[in-house]
Amino acid sequence: MKRLARFILLNFVQGVREKIFLGVIFFFIFLLGFSFFLSIVSVGESASVTRSAGLSAMEISGLLLVIFGFTFSFYSDKSSRMIEVYLTFFSRYVYTAGKLCSFILIAFFYLILAGIFWMILLMVNGAFFWQAWMGILSIFFKLSIALSLNLLFCCLFSSPIFALLSTLFIYASGEIASEALRVVTISSNSPISLAFFKILKYILPNLDKIDLKSQLAYAQAPDLNFLLSMFFYAFCYCLFLWLLSARISIINRN
Amino acid sequence: MFKKFQLPLFGCILFFLVLYFSFRLEKSSSQLKIKKIFYVPPYSYINTISGSFKVSVADIFYIRAILSIAEGEKEYLDYILSNLRLAVELDPRLTSAYIIGGIVAPRGKAEIPQGIQFLKEGMARNPQEWRIPFWVAFNYFQLEDYLKAGQYYKTASLLPDAPRYLKGLTAWSYYKGGKSDLGALFLEGMLDSVNDPRVLKSMERKVEWLKNIVFLEKKAAEFKNIFGQWPKDLNELIAKGLIQEIPKDPFGKGYYLDDRWYDQRYAGKVISKF
Numbered sequence: 001m002k003r004l005a006r007f008i009l010l011n012f013v014q015g016v017r018e019k020i021f022l023g024v025i026f027f028f029i030f031l032l033g034f035s036f037f038l039s040i041v042s043v044g045e046s047a048s049v050t051r052s053a054g055l056s057a058m059e060i061s062g063l064l065l066v067i068f069g070f071t072f073s074f075y076s077d078k079s080s081r082m083i084e085v086y087l088t089f090f091s092r093y094v095y096t097a098g099k100l101c102s103f104i105l106i107a108f109f110y111l112i113l114a115g116i117f118w119m120i121l122l123m124v125n126g127a128f129f130w131q132a133w134m135g136i137l138s139i140f141f142k143l144s145i146a147l148s149l150n151l152l153f154c155c156l157f158s159s160p161i162f163a164l165l166s167t168l169f170i171y172a173s174g175e176i177a178s179e180a181l182r183v184v185t186i187s188s189n190s191p192i193s194l195a196f197f198k199i200l201k202y203i204l205p206n207l208d209k210i211d212l213k214s215q216l217a218y219a220q221a222p223d224l225n226f227l228l229s230m231f232f233y234a235f236c237y238c239l240f241l242w243l244l245s246a247r248i249s250i251i252n253r254n
Numbered sequence: 255m256f257k258k259f260q261l262p263l264f265g266c267i268l269f270f271l272v273l274y275f276s277f278r279l280e281k282s283s284s285q286l287k288i289k290k291i292f293y294v295p296p297y298s299y300i301n302t303i304s305g306s307f308k309v310s311v312a313d314i315f316y317i318r319a320i321l322s323i324a325e326g327e328k329e330y331l332d333y334i335l336s337n338l339r340l341a342v343e344l345d346p347r348l349t350s351a352y353i354i355g356g357i358v359a360p361r362g363k364a365e366i367p368q369g370i371q372f373l374k375e376g377m378a379r380n381p382q383e384w385r386i387p388f389w390v391a392f393n394y395f396q397l398e399d400y401l402k403a404g405q406y407y408k409t410a411s412l413l414p415d416a417p418r419y420l421k422g423l424t425a426w427s428y429y430k431g432g433k434s435d436l437g438a439l440f441l442e443g444m445l446d447s448v449n450d451p452r453v454l455k456s457m458e459r460k461v462e463w464l465k466n467i468v469f470l471e472k473k474a475a476e477f478k479n480i481f482g483q484w485p486k487d488l489n490e491l492i493a494k495g496l497i498q499e500i501p502k503d504p505f506g507k508g509y510y511l512d513d514r515w516y517d518q519r520y521a522g523k524v525i526s527k528f
Contacts, residue, residue: 042317044350049317052309175305183302211306218347 003089004098011102015069016109024065028114031057032121039125047127051135052217054118058111059139059213065110066143067167070103070150075160093246100151100242107143111136131221138212141234145205146171148241155249174207205237294336297343304344312345319351323359334359335372342376349383352376356389366393384413388420391427400431408440425460432523434471438464463505467524470509473497474522484521487511503527 015021035053039046077083086095115136122128149170153163173180177200184197210230212222294315304311319337322330338355342348356373360366370393376386391406404427411420421441428437441461470488473496477485481494488511491497503509506526514520 038313038317041320042313042350043320044353045313045316045348048309048348049313052313056307056310172305175307176302179302179305183298208306213306214309214345217309217345 004094007086007090007095007098008102008105011073011099012105012109015073015103015106018069018072020065020069020072021106021110024061024110025113027064028057028061029117031061032117036121036125039127046125047219048217050122050125050127051132051219052213054121055135055139055213055216058114058118058136059142061114062107062110062139062143063146063171066103066107066147067150067164069106070099070147071154071160071164071167073103074099074151074154074163092249096151096155096246096249097242100147100238103147104144104238107147108140111140111143127219129219129221131219132216134221134227135212135216137227138210138230141210141230142207144234144238145174145207145210145241148238148245149205152241152245155245170204171207174205176208177201177204177206178208206233210234292330292333294333294340297340300340301344308344312341312348315341315344316348316351316354319354319359323354331359331361331365331368335368338372339375342379346379349376349380349385352386353389356386356393360393363397366397369393382414384410384416384420386410387413388416391423395427400427401433403427404431404433404436421457422460425464429464429467432519434464434467434524438468459504463503463526466501466503466509467526469501470497470524471522474511474524478522485511486513488524 032054035050035057038053039050042049077086083095090098115133118136119128119132122132146167150163150167153166154160157163157166181197181201185194188194188197210233215222300311301308315337319334319341322334322337335355338351338359342351352373356369356376360369370390373386373390373393376383377390380386387406387410391403391410394400394403394406404424407420407424407427410416411424425437425441428434428440438461441457441464470491473491474485474488477491477494477496485491488500488509492499500509503526508527509524510527512520512523512525
């Protein structure tokens with residue numbers, strides 16, 4: 001357990017020191033500045049625009065950070081043969097869990113930093129409300145699922161480009177799954193295809209459901225039950241993907 | 255010595271050349287006179303691809319409409335309303351879009367009906383939002399359709415969080431539309447729901463004011479029935495014994511008859527001096 005904690009800490013410190021981390025922070029500040037100017041031109045809705053644009057900027061920049069950071073770190077371990085050193089100390093279950101936990105920690109750290117900048121902007125624009133942290137929490141859940149998906153694809157493919165693109169596409173599918181199903185329901189009469197798409201929708205991460213951007217844009221906070229169900233959904237999904245990744249991992253085969 | 259500065263000098267020349275060609279490019283591209291395409295993508299498409307970013311995407315179309323108003327495009331009202339329609343379909347709580355589309359965007363009386371239509375769509379989407387019927391009423395007031403304005407002020411005044419002054423505006427619109435009896439009835443119905451003694455007093459004064467108008471108009475109609483013509487002055491009603499005195503105006507500076515007695519629309523109508 002101590003070794004796992006050290007491994008997580010090592011990866012966390014490495015991840016934070018990477019140029020990607022700094023680059024994403026600058027990218028986020030740029031997006032936040034952009035959202036500030038958007039709020040100026042959006043007559044009558046400057047508070048809601050500041051809130052929603054800030055949350056969107058946080059999610060997009062956070063997604064870029066975790067996906068690029070994780071893929072880069074995972075494949076550099078492989079190319080530098082560090083993975084072989086690690087695997088002499090840990091099992092692949094511990095290795096994948098450590099890698100995942102360290103990047104979840106990085107995502108959390110990044111969201112706290114970005115959240116501070118965002119809340120300062122909210123205060124400047126008079127759009128601050130204390131439940132705003134719930135938005136950051138919902139993005140954290142989404143990023144954790146994205147990281148688990150990325151872990152799965154990193155374990156599956158030998159190419160980092162494949163892993164990166166697959167994660168991005170599944171993330172996008174999770175975002176639009178509900179609307180896509182509605183389109184299928186209208187256009188298809190076959191009960192088999194409908195059932196298939198329905199099952200597919202529930203298998204894909206329901207990212208549009210664990211999202212509070214539209215509510216928090218109007219300073220409407222969700223109830224605690226909803227937050228808890230979001231947490232359990234994200235936790236179970238991450239756990240499942242981690243188990244799957246460790247089980248089918250190509251690490252062992254290599 | 256020259257060799258030392260050769261490369262930086264070359265770099266500087268290149269930099270200024272880039273600036274020069276950038277300027278030229280800008281100038282020549284503006285001569286192309288590219289026609290702006292007033293295109294707004296369909297809701298079904300945007301709704302599907304925007305995922306959980308619907309509010310942010312709605313904000314983009316809202317801002318696009320505002321910038322078009324600022325630029326004063328020629329074929330612009332349809333374009334602005336299409337952008338705003340898409341914005342409110344993606345995010346129905348974007349109430350400012352309704353005031354922009356219903357009040358700010360229409361230029362002149364000819365375009366107001368389009369603004370009203372847009373606001374009515376908003377009423378269907380937000381049946382509990384008092385501001386939208388209030389803006390519809392404002393538009394009807396501008397079109398001098400006071401009765402419809404009164405109807406929408408009434409609708410707005412009955413919705414949650416509506417300010418109290420809307421009740422007064424309803425009565426005022428009915429009065430302007432020549433239906434003071436409806437205004438008096440509406441305000442009288444409202445009296446029971448008012449707790450604040452100051453507001454109650456003000457509303458009672460308005461009810462009395464409107465009731466006096468209704469009373470005088472009735473007497474003017476009676477005058478027409480008896481003598482076959484409309485009275486030209488309220489004092490004629492006293493002279494013929496139909497009323498003993500002209501009631502005191504609790505709101506304005508006294509009642510008088512509309513001097514356009516020769517026009518059927520205004521004959522026998524009582525107005526208050528302000």
